[in-house]
Amino acid sequence: MKHFVTMKDQSEADILQLVIKADCISKHGAVPFQSPFFAANLFFEPSTRTKMSFVVAERKLGIEPLDFAADSSSVTKGESIYDTARTFESIGANVIVLRHQQENIASQLADSISIPVINAGDGTGEHPTQSLLDLVTIYQEFQQFKGVKVVIAGDIKHSRVARSNAYALSTLGADVYLTGMEEWQDDTLPYPYLPIDEATEIADVFMLLRIQHERHQDHVSFQQESYLEQYGLTLAREAKMKRDAIIMHPAPVNRGVEIDTRLVECERSRIFKQMQNGVAARMAVIDTLLNQGGTFHEKTTNKRQAIIG
Structure with a gap:
């Protein structure tokens, strides 16, 4: 694996090894x-969890x-993203971490530079x-993916998290x-839509999404104060969930809106x-x-093969 820009094309074995x-x-x-490494964190959008967890992950790995x-x-x-990335590559960066509002920009950049x-x-x-x-969290809970029923709920159309999770989970055998x-439904994703009440009752994992106001070009009319009752996870819906079902959310959470x-x-x-x-995932x-799995390669490979069977 040279880059990590999409879940859509990852194999089951590669995803499991990372998990x-x-x-x-x-x-x-x-x-x-042990060797000095540098990571260029190019964040063109606001971020708390993603940016800071990358920084912590890098420092724990001894990367500056x-x-x-x-x-x-x-x-x-007026400098382009490509020239910015090439600048960091030229001064010694060993990896580029890119967050940007333009879709597919990471894939385009990966085709143009030599570092990951x-x-x-x-x-x-x-x-x-x-x-x-998210996959690590589910794995820690269920020790498997095959047959686990995962519901992704909310602003599907504008959510990059929904897309990556749907691709990866289906590859791993989850429902x-x-x-x-x-x-806010996305017809390009080939997965069934369920009414919210049915969805909460069948889910092993109920994964909520926030409303992506900053990405809405179509101004859909809705009342934020009634969104929770119509489409969110209320106390009444949570009471009907399976006994061992879990709740997930990529955050930031809009308390009282989606949950x-x-x-x-x-x-x-x-x-x-x-x-x-x-932090561990990053x-x-x-x-x-950077190391092609050297740190935990033997241990994780053996465990992955046992899971695949």
């Missing part, structure tokens, strides 16, 4: 690189983060490292379902566990790209 490696790192830590602020960079003078590119979110395209940390208001605020940190919730797993990706 198990991240799980091992979360439990045992990782061996830092090269900070970047678009509003104080040569981008303001990690997609940290590209518009409404994909968010593969968020998907990976993927979607639910949400009709105007009742009393459920954000309830016993079922794995929302903050997802955040915790974000360490696993960086280690694989």
Whole structure:
């Protein structure tokens, strides 16, 4: 694996290897690189969890983060993303972490430079490292993916998280379902839509999404105060969930909109566990790209083969 920009084309074996490696790192830590490495974190969109977890992941691996602020960079003078990335490559960066509002920009950049590119979110395209940390969280809960019923709920049309998770989960054998208001459904995703009440009752994993206001070009009319009752996870719906079902959310959470605020940190919730797993997941990706799995390669390969059978 040279780059990590999409979940759509990843094989089951490659995804499982990353999941198990991240799980091992979360439990045992990782061996830092001995050689000096630098990571260029090119974030053109606001971010808390993704950016900071990449910084923590890099430092834990002994990698020096090269900070970047678009509003104080040569981008303001008209420099292209390609030239910005090539600049960091030229001064010694070993990996590019890119977050940008333009869909497919990470894939385009990966085709143009020689160092690894990690997609940290590209518009409404994909968010593969968020998907990976979600997969790790599900794996820690169920120890498998085949037959696990995962419902992705909310603003499907504008969510890169929904897209990456749907691709990866179906590749791993999970049963993927979607639910949400009709105007925000995405017909390009070949997964069935369910009414919200049916979806909460069948789910082993109920994965909520926030409303992506910043990506809405079509101004759909809806009342935010009634969204929870119509399309969100209320206390009444949570009470009808399976006994061992879990709640997930990529965050930031709009409490009281897509989920009742009393459920954000309830016993079922794995929302903050997802955040915790974000560091290990990003360490696993960086280690694989720079070291081709050397840190935990033998251990994770053996465990992955046992799971595949």
